[in-house]
Amino acid sequence: MNGQPRCRINGSDVVLAADEPLLFTLRNRLGLKAVRFGCGLEQCGACVVLIDGEARPSCSLPASALDGRTVVTPEAIGRDRVGAALLSAFELEQAGQCGYCLAGIVMSAFALLARETNPSRARIIEALDGHLCRCGAHTTILRAVERAAEMLGEPSA
Ligand code: FES
Ligand code: FES
Structure with a gap:
């Protein structure tokens, strides 16, 4: 990975803050509020999004794990x-x-x-x-x- 991680979110290229969990990027920076914060511990499923077509919790997923990947949110x-x-x-x-x-x-x-x-x-x-x-x-x-x-x-x- 060179520099900050990048991924595609709902069809748009997004530069991610390296240490930020995906859920916070979605809700706080991109305004994608349909993704919910529940437990923050990958235990409740409220924050699930699609990562390369797989359903994954986003609350603990670091941006560094998302470089080059495709994210789809409920929106x-x-x-x-x-x-x-x-x-x-x-x-x-x-x-x-x-x-x-x-x-x-x-x-x-x-x-x-x-x-x-x-x-x-x-x-x-x-x-x-x-x-x-x-x-x-x-x-x-x-x-x-x-x-x-x-x-x-x-x-x-
Ligand atoms: S907020 Fe509960 S699994 Fe992510
Ligand atoms: S607790 Fe949300 S639909 Fe059941």
Whole structure:
């Protein structure tokens, strides 16, 4: 790595502050507030973003680990058909309650559906295992991910 780390965030090139965790860059410097701070310890999933297509917590991820990589935040997933289907399905199923943990959950669901077109419920549970949701909305969240998968499997008009 030469000089400060750089990466692409939602399609734009960004120079990162070397010691700053990605979450702080996103929220404080770039104004991408959909990414949430929960535990700060990679334990709750509120801060999950996509790094080269993988769902990863951003709260402890140092900028130095991001040089040359691609980051997608919840603000940008609606540009993609998988993201658009998920956003629509979560709304239709009225999934989740607080909106605090939901953005991270949708990012992990996105990473799953981008790879697997028809995941089983067990696979969805596994993919969302790192996310804390204390409101009891788990069933609606699982239904929303299944519904998004169904929508993506339907032939486009
Ligand atoms: S804030 Fe990053 S996992 Fe909880
Ligand atoms: S949707 Fe946030 S705690 Fe359940």
